[in-house]
Amino acid sequence: MSSAVEAIRAHAARATPGTVLTGLVGAGIGPSLSPPLHEAEARRLGLELGYARFDLDDLGVPATAVGPMVAAARDAGYRGLNITHPCKQVVLEHLDELSPDAAALAAVNTVVFRDGRAVGHNTDWSGFARGLRTGLPGVDLGSVVLLGAGGAGAAVAHGLLTAGAGRVRVFDLDAGRAGELAAALAGRFGPGRASAGADLAADVGAADGLVHATPTGMAAHPGLPLPAALLRPGLWVAEVVYRPLETELVRTARALGARVLDGGRMAVFQAVEAFRLFTGTEPDAGRMLRHLGELTATPPPERQPADVLD
Numbered sequence: 658m659s660s661a662v663e664a665i666r667a668h669a670a671r672a673t674p675g676t677v678l679t680g681l682v683g684a685g686i687g688p689s690l691s692p693p694l695h696e697a698e699a700r701r702l703g704l705e706l707g708y709a710r711f712d713l714d715d716l717g718v719p720a721t722a723v724g725p726m727v728a729a730a731r732d733a734g735y736r737g738l739n740i741t742h743p744c745k746q747v748v749l750e751h752l753d754e755l756s757p758d759a760a761a762l763a764a765v766n767t768v769v770f771r772d773g774r775a776v777g778h779n780t781d782w783s784g785f786a787r788g789l790r791t792g793l794p795g796v797d798l799g800s801v802v803l804l805g806a807g808g809a810g811a812a813v814a815h816g817l818l819t820a821g822a823g824r825v826r827v828f829d830l831d832a833g834r835a836g837e838l839a840a841a842l843a844g845r846f847g848p849g850r851a852s853a854g855a856d857l858a859a860d861v862g863a864a865d866g867l868v869h870a871t872p873t874g875m876a877a878h879p880g881l882p883l884p885a886a887l888l889r890p891g892l893w894v895a896e897v898v899y900r901p902l903e904t905e906l907v908r909t910a911r912a913l914g915a916r917v918l919d920g921g922r923m924a925v926f927q928a929v930e931a932f933r934l935f936t937g938t939e940p941d942a943g944r945m946l947r948h949l950g951e952l953t954a955t956p957p958p959e960r961q962p963a964d965v966l967d
Contacts, residue, residue: 661711661722662729668709669733678734679935680709682723683741687712688900690952691739694928697948698940706936713744720744724751727768727775736935737769745808752777761845762815764808767931780930781812781923786820788922789895796893796916797865798822802854804882805829805870806838809897813870813923814838818846826854826864858887866893874904881905890914899924902953921949 669678677699681691692708699706713722723744728751730738740748745764749755752765753774759765765777789796801822803814806829814825825842829835835853842851854860861867861883873882875898888894894910899920911917925945932940 661713661716661718661726664709664711664716665726665729665735666733668707669730669735672707673705675705677704677706677736677936678730679706679737679739680711680730680735681739681741682711682713682726682744684713684720684743686710686741687715689741690900690924690949691928693952694925694945694948695932695935698932698945699936701944702938702940704936704938720747723748727751730768731770731773731775735770737767737931739931740766740768742808749777751775758782758815762811764811766927767934769934778931778934779812780927780934781809782816782819783930784816784925784927785813785895785897785923786816787926787929789816789820789918792918792922793893793895793916800824800826800864801866801868802826802828802857802860802864803868803870805897806831806835807870810870811838811841813868813897814842814851815845817868818842818850822850824849825851826860827851828854828857828860857883861887861892864892866895868895868897869906870897872898874898874906875900879905881909885909888913888915894918896920897923899949900953902950921946921953925949 672678695708696706720743748765754776756778759777759779762779764779766781767778769776798821801817803810803825806827817825827835827839839851839853869882871882872878873880888910890913893916895918896904896907897920898904902919902921907917907919929940929942
């Protein structure tokens, strides 16, 4: 664990006085675009902000290192940390307080230090909900099929139901995990609001929208997450993968005439909220969206960022 703690301290030691110290803790985060997004927006707002990657793989430490890393960051004067796979649940026991949404999701992607206390937040769900509202305004949320019941899927489902979705059908390669997520959602939002799907073709055929929250479509996991024949013009489609922005799902659905939402908005809007929590300053979301477009103009690396998907 010492190498991880030393990395936290070293980042603080290199910073100039007055710098807002932040960073990302997770595994396989080398390609993450969070550092340039946060640092560039801070510069445009006249803030000095340092955002470092603390990659557990590179540091040679397990997910449990997140506890000592959070403590070291608090002691070193950090404003906060973003947390991603595989630490979003592991970090919970090392925090002093959780926001209501983080408590409901039992997952934290943003830790903020205030008055010596570590407070956990979840900006994934709100990032998706804001992305959906601004990127696909007015879509029918009566019935939505969700592909993926992992961390990203749980956040997306929470965002959908908070936004007023009538019913969410959850599908996952692990049927047990889909059932567990659906049961948790029904417990929070009410009976009938969420259920595990049984027949993908039938449920997609009856749905108003489809949200994809698995790694399929990334450079290292190419392809479609469902048969193309199930897509149709009247079905809106939202993607969580953002590298590449135009996944095969987005490209195929758009070619059929469906309204589509790429994964860029969720990635940016979760970062927008984290930036606000870290700095107390509202960033320019539109400018950050444009910056993400510039950053993703180059082909994504084989090693994928884990900022959202886990």
